[in-house]
Amino acid sequence: MGYPVYVWDDGSSTPERTIYGSGTYWVRYGSVCIQTVDTYYIDMPDSNISVHNNDTVVCIGSVVDLIADDVEGYVYEWMPSEGIADPASPVTTIEATESRTVTLKVNYPGCDPFYRSFYMEVKEVPVVEMPASTTICLGKGHEVHPYIPGADEDYSYSWVPAAGVSDPSSKDVILSPELTTTYYLTVNSGAEDCDVVDSIRISVIPNSIDLVNNDTSLCSGISIPVSVEGHPLFTYYWAPEEGIADPHQANSSITPEASGWVTITASREGCDDMTDSFYIDLQPVPEVNAGPDDTLCGGVPYQLFAGVIPDDYEFYTYEWTPSTFLSDGGVKNPWFTSYTASEDLILEVRTPIGCSSRDTVLLTVVPKRSVLLNVTDTGYCPPGMVQLEASNADSYVWIPGTGLSDDSISNPVANPDESVEYMVIGYTEGCMDTQYVQISVYPQASLYVPDSVTIYAGEVYEVDLASNASYYSWYPPEGLSDVNIANPLAGPYVRTRYFVTATTEHGCTLTDSIDIVVDNGYVFEVPNAFVPGNGFSDNGTFRILKRGEARLDRFEVYDRWGVKVFETSDIEEGWDGRYDGKTQPMGVYVYIIEGSLPTGDKVHLQGNVTLIR
Structure with missing residues (x-):
């Protein structure tokens, strides 16, 4: 009969078989000669049940x-x-x-x-702790570091609004709004709807103050209010403190002790100090002494000597009244000259804003004869002279004696080196009389022009003239832009000698000349190096300097590989060191210049230029 044989529908040949699902299965078994077929139906439940939840x-x-x-x-x-x-x-x-x-x-x-x-x-739902509000100055930022216990890498952050936030998606930020703003921070711990919102209000205060006071002038001892308009959160300090009622108040008062700047400083932690200032010109109230009462001869100059305390103030004005017999009623120590009338003189001293005081002096005049002069104020151009003559006295003294032929005669000749006012004193019967005459010595005319100047054909030269004169006359007029000014433009066609006569306001004259030499040649000049974009000197652009009558036909620049990096026929144009919109490297470049002369001759120049950066 032989050994048992098994054949399943899937081709397997074992007595046993593993089934993985419901269905009909058959097996053929037996000996090699005799076999039996059995069929089986297997009902097996489905184990492929799905859970529709993911992590x-x-x-x-x-x-x-x-x-x-x-x-x-x-x-x-x-x-x-x-x-x-x-x-x-x-x-x-x-x-x-x-x-x-x-x-x-x-x-x-x-x-x-x-x-x-x-x-x-x-x-977990996040927990956020941060300040509810703070204050900053305009232009500053505030660092915010929220306390969020348990925060990890899954946490996300969002600041709204984003304007003025250093990084709207970061936990720790710097808030720098331009206006007062409430920022909202949304924190999510990593799950949908697992977030919390907190807020912080950033109040922005100005970074400036407005000083109410302007520069002012005061009389000594006067108080004025000082005031500044600014945010109430600022602290204020007035400096210097001397004379200020309360230097730490925005609104205070000052009784200054000296002229100077008054500065207000507004401060707040986290803000830059804000300062402004105004100047107080403190003017003294003068104490005035017009001098002692005195008796004097009529017609004799008598100088008044006033005393003023404080005496180191520079801007007093003086007013003597009446001023009829005074040399100048507006000076501190005038000369008094009266022939017969006695005077009660009042001196009032004032500062520019009217801080003032006054005093009186009595001058009793003994009448006398007046000295007579034959000349009034006059002047002359050196060398010259003026004949002086006094009369109606017994003896004379001229003061100063400088420039006089004799200072003790009635009729000296005046030939001073500089302008001078002469006083002549005439003595008669124990009293003296004075007269004054101004002799003005007018400055001699000074004049300088170069001996000669060379220009190229077609050029003009602005004459470099130095003089103290007010009026000028040039000759010949041909080739000059104006014959009556100090510095005319000279552009003659041929060599010309120009003569100029300079006249001062007092009529003193002087003449000089200048030769304008005309060179009919030409010059093409180029630098050997330039620095593109150099705004501090003239070599920021590589260009031609032309003198004389020549026309530029071609101006080209090549790099060391023979690439033409610049070309023009306009003498006013130059190379700025760029080619095709790009800056060129430092190095040596070759230039070619071709031009034409009025004669038809051609000009050809070639050389190297170094570009420096």
């Missing part, structure tokens, strides 16, 4: 749907069952209270159970 991250307190395939005949059990609404239902919910693995156990009667699992990570 997830949720916020604590959230309710999560648990969903599995609902197949009849299966028994379901969600584990662990804490927080699950119906652990035996394939579709139910779970409340997220902590992170854990959720497992579904599926059982079919008579079969081994199988399991499906997913991980549910539960995130």
